[in-house]
Amino acid sequence: MDRIPILRMGHFLLVTIQIDLYDRLATNLESDLVQMVNKTGARGVLIDISALSIVDSFMGRILGNIGNMSKIMDAETVVVGMQPAVAITLIELGLELKGVHTALNVEKGMELLKDKIGSYDEELTEDEDRIE
Amino acid sequence: MTQQLGNAGLREDLMSNDELREQSNELLDVLLRSMTDKNLTDVDSPDFEQAHEILSGISISRARLGFSPRETGAYVFSLKDALFKSLQEELVDDPKAMADALVRVNKLMDSLGIVTFETFIKGREEVILRQTDEITEISTPVIRVWDGILALPIIGTLDSARTQTVMENLLQEIVDSSSTIAILDISGVPAVDSLVAQHLIKTVAATRLMGAECIISGIRPEIAQTIVHLGIDLSNIVTKASLASALQFSFHLLTLEVKKIQNKASL
Amino acid sequence: MKIVLNKDTMRIEKEQDVVPFRSRVKEYAVKIGMGLVNQTKLITAASELVRNMLKYAGGGQVLIEAINQGRENGIRLTFRDKGPGIPNIALAMKDGFSTGKSLGVGLPGAKRLVNEFDIKSIVGEGTTVTIIKWKNG
Numbered sequence: 001m002d003r004i005p006i007l008r009m010g011h012f013l014l015v016t017i018q019i020d021l022y023d024r025l026a027t028n029l030e031s032d033l034v035q036m037v038n039k040t041g042a043r044g045v046l047i048d049i050s051a052l053s054i055v056d057s058f059m060g061r062i063l064g065n066i067g068n069m070s071k072i073m074d075a076e077t078v079v080v081g082m083q084p085a086v087a088i089t090l091i092e093l094g095l096e097l098k099g100v101h102t103a104l105n106v107e108k109g110m111e112l113l114k115d116k117i118g119s120y121d122e123e124l125t126e127d128e129d130r131i132e
Numbered sequence: 133m134t135q136q137l138g139n140a141g142l143r144e145d146l147m148s149n150d151e152l153r154e155q156s157n158e159l160l161d162v163l164l165r166s167m168t169d170k171n172l173t174d175v176d177s178p179d180f181e182q183a184h185e186i187l188s189g190i191s192i193s194r195a196r197l198g199f200s201p202r203e204t205g206a207y208v209f210s211l212k213d214a215l216f217k218s219l220q221e222e223l224v225d226d227p228k229a230m231a232d233a234l235v236r237v238n239k240l241m242d243s244l245g246i247v248t249f250e251t252f253i254k255g256r257e258e259v260i261l262r263q264t265d266e267i268t269e270i271s272t273p274v275i276r277v278w279d280g281i282l283a284l285p286i287i288g289t290l291d292s293a294r295t296q297t298v299m300e301n302l303l304q305e306i307v308d309s310s311s312t313i314a315i316l317d318i319s320g321v322p323a324v325d326s327l328v329a330q331h332l333i334k335t336v337a338a339t340r341l342m343g344a345e346c347i348i349s350g351i352r353p354e355i356a357q358t359i360v361h362l363g364i365d366l367s368n369i370v371t372k373a374s375l376a377s378a379l380q381f382s383f384h385l386l387t388l389e390v391k392k393i394q395n396k397a398s399l
Numbered sequence: 400m401k402i403v404l405n406k407d408t409m410r411i412e413k414e415q416d417v418v419p420f421r422s423r424v425k426e427y428a429v430k431i432g433m434g435l436v437n438q439t440k441l442i443t444a445a446s447e448l449v450r451n452m453l454k455y456a457g458g459g460q461v462l463i464e465a466i467n468q469g470r471e472n473g474i475r476l477t478f479r480d481k482g483p484g485i486p487n488i489a490l491a492m493k494d495g496f497s498t499g500k501s502l503g504v505g506l507p508g509a510k511r512l513v514n515e516f517d518i519k520s521i522v523g524e525g526t527t528v529t530i531i532k533w534k535n536g
Contacts, residue, residue, distance in 0.1 A: 022414045079343075
């Protein structure tokens with residue numbers, strides 16, 4: 001069964017979505033992430049959608065869900081790398097991405113997260129932890 | 133050839149006599165080959181396609197060299213004169229046939245002359261189209277004024293299509309330059325209608341969605357009035373009076389400060 | 400007068416059919432030279448409508464056509480299902496309305512992304528939605 005890999009970067013989690021999600025994959029991602037946030041005590045989640053050329057309301061809902069779930073677990077979520085055509089389409093579609101912040105790329109996303117949660121831990125290590 | 137050399141259309145400065153001879157020979161050759169008794173009155177006949185092509189080529193190259201359309205037309209008509217002369221000599225014993233032939237050749241030559249004019253006009257239209265494209269490109273520059281700050285000074289009327297292009301260019305440039313702030317300066321825009329205002333609002337919204345910020349500066353008082361009268365809500369958009377104040381605001385957003393240098397000796 | 404230049408029919412029965420469907424629509428759009436933004440709008444609208452079809456009617460079929468009208472080329476998509484139908488179309492086309500758990504942008508949102516939008520539905524028989532996106536729309 002396909003699962004989207006979640007990488008751990010210090011106190012943050014990074015998810016890179018490169019394929020179109022369908023129902024089962026999406027729900028798996030949501031539960032995997034929530035479990036990981038809990039397990040690692042992560043304070044921030046970065047979702048990289050730079051590879052997605054289409055974001056419809058289904059995908060929008062998933063992003064919003066992840067944002068809300070993480071918030072409940074005391075973590076902030078940033079969606080990064082939105083393509084211009086996708087942004088234009090989402091505005092036209094009237095879709096609001098509530099519950100998540102946005103940033104241009106992973107680097108800026110991390111800056112934003114550090115800002116939002118305050119880096120109480122200056123030594124953010126970059127170890128990578130994959131869940132299978 | 134003698135006919136042409138004596139022709140008012142001769143421009144020795146633009147084309148050497150040898151080139152002229154070559155060009156004329158080619159044209160004559162093709163014409164004589166394509167002309168038959170049948171197609172003499174039918175200038176649209178496919179037989180003349182090659183002649184048309186050569187004529188178009190001649191017209192275009194002459195236009196490029198600087199010949200006026202009249203001069204190029206005159207060149208074609210000089211052929212008419214030459215043909216008439218030879219027809220008159222040949223058919224001197226048969227006035228009826230001569231009159232007949234003259235009329236038909238006349239018609240043919242006239243329409244061939246028109247082909248040169250049509251080609252000329254078409255060439256001009258292509259130049260206009262190309263210039264329009266260039267103007268569109270030039271009039272919407274995206275300037276990286278600072279690390280992470282873009283400025284778009286828009287000049288001229290904004291219509292719906294142009295605003296969409298501006299929006300797409302802006303967003304792409306934001307991604308390419310990783311800029312977090314874009315300043316859309318519309319002080320060079322005389323008027324904004326409801327549709328354009330909507331596009332501008334969408335542009336700001338799309339920028340925010342991507343994780344950047346868009347500031348609109350240089351709104352003329354007339355436009356401010358129009359916007360309020362149209363009932364458009366700009367409360368979610370940051371607007372600044374000038375590009376300068378927008379830049380200052382941007383520095384502030386990026387927690388940057390501009391300070392006066394205290395020790396001038398170090399300059 | 401619309402002329403059909405090329406067409407294709409795809410059956411949508413399960414979720415996994417959505418991705419190949421989107422790819423096919425993209426192929427058609429690219430072929431007529433549609434720009435990236437318009438492509439994205441078209442495919443996103445198609446994605447909304449096809450998911451609707453799966454969710455409320457359990458599937459259906461989509462007719463993909465490259466069409467021409469005068470000087471304009473475009474893509475026409477016709478979504479046909481034999482589902483329960485929509486009792487109140489006007490209500491369904493209102494912004495923010497939703498019977499499912501979606502964000503309520505489905506139909507009115509899709510309409511905003513395309514140039515022409517038509518919907519016919521008979522309760523108990525099914526629904527047909529037709530959308531057109533012109534190359535330079």
